[in-house]
Amino acid sequence: MEIHSTIDAMRAASRAARLGGLRVGLVPTMGALHEGHLALVRAAKQQCDAVIVSIFVNPLQFGPLEDLTKYPRTFERDCELLNKEEVDFVFAPSLEEMYPEKAVTYVTVEVMSERLCGRSRPGHFQGVTTVVSKLFHIVEPDLAFFGQKDAAQAAIIRRMVRDLDFPVEIIVCPIVREPDGLAMSSRNVYLNPQERQSARVLHRALQEIRSRFEQGERKSAGLIDAGKNVLAQEPGVRLDYLQIVDPDTLDPMKEINYTALIAVAAFVGTTRLIDNILLDPAT
Numbered sequence: 217m218e219i220h221s222t223i224d225a226m227r228a229a230s231r232a233a234r235l236g237g238l239r240v241g242l243v244p245t246m247g248a249l250h251e252g253h254l255a256l257v258r259a260a261k262q263q264c265d266a267v268i269v270s271i272f273v274n275p276l277q278f279g280p281l282e283d284l285t286k287y288p289r290t291f292e293r294d295c296e297l298l299n300k301e302e303v304d305f306v307f308a309p310s311l312e313e314m315y316p317e318k319a320v321t322y323v324t325v326e327v328m329s330e331r332l333c334g335r336s337r338p339g340h341f342q343g344v345t346t347v348v349s350k351l352f353h354i355v356e357p358d359l360a361f362f363g364q365k366d367a368a369q370a371a372i373i374r375r376m377v378r379d380l381d382f383p384v385e386i387i388v389c390p391i392v393r394e395p396d397g398l399a400m401s402s403r404n405v406y407l408n409p410q411e412r413q414s415a416r417v418l419h420r421a422l423q424e425i426r427s428r429f430e431q432g433e434r435k436s437a438g439l440i441d442a443g444k445n446v447l448a449q450e451p452g453v454r455l456d457y458l459q460i461v462d463p464d465t466l467d468p469m470k471e472i473n474y475t476a477l478i479a480v481a482a483f484v485g486t487t488r489l490i491d492n493i494l495l496d497p498a499t
Contacts, residue, residue, distance in 0.1 A: 238265035242357035276343030
């Protein structure tokens with residue numbers, strides 16, 4: 217496994233792989249890897265000849281009151297995990313390498329970037345699309361792999377790829393969960409034991425919505441109320457949003473008459489967690 221810290225070295229290695237006829241896959245991460253990330257790596261290994269994992273804690277997607285300084289950084293452990301998965305390249309640039317001094321250029325997907333997490337985290341998705349567009353230019357992958365847990369992010373990146381004609385296919389892989397249903401996240405390490413128990417309510421709320429949907433409820437208002445009632449059972453959990461939206465546009469849906477994304481974000485103590493499910497009336 218090769219580890220590159222400069223753009224020039226990573227670009228040269230990726231180009232050499234492609235010139236050799238290899239299909240290149242990229243898994244963008246901020247490190248602190250868990251089984252969810254490794255599932256993306258394994259999917260990339262199955263579909264590509266050469267796999268590149270980027271590790272970069274991107275400051276542009278953190279707000280001024282968010283957890284950039286305490287975000288877990290476990291680079292050596294991450295590399296050990298990736299080496300066991302037989303990843304070909306790790307791209308781990310410094311802040312100065314990724315963002316030149318006095319850089320003033322950003323990539324923004326208008327309207328969509330203000331939905332869901334974008335509403336409560338202004339500028340977050342602009343940070344995501346800016347860094348992902350840079351990674352796409354540096355690596356020039358054939359495929360890029362993202363997790364369904366970050367469903368809004370995946371939708372916004374798909375739109376960016378379409379609008380800017382990036383020659384990359386976006387692959388979205390299923391959420392990986394703990395045995396009790398909690399979606400795996402690097403931020404789960406912030407939870408104390410009591411908060412860890414309380415955090416399970418996000419998944420229970422989504423499952424209640426699924427149950428009501430399977431019983432025939434199609435009105436978003438009724439489904440959302442059912443989910444909020446479950447969330448209210450945990451006083452230590454503060455809801456940010458619970459919405460039902462189009463999974464491609466993130467537009468709110470009043471009624472589920474085609475595939476819908478049910479997305480939730482909540483604070484458990486001081487830790488903000490997200491989760492979602494897809495519901496399809498045709499299945």
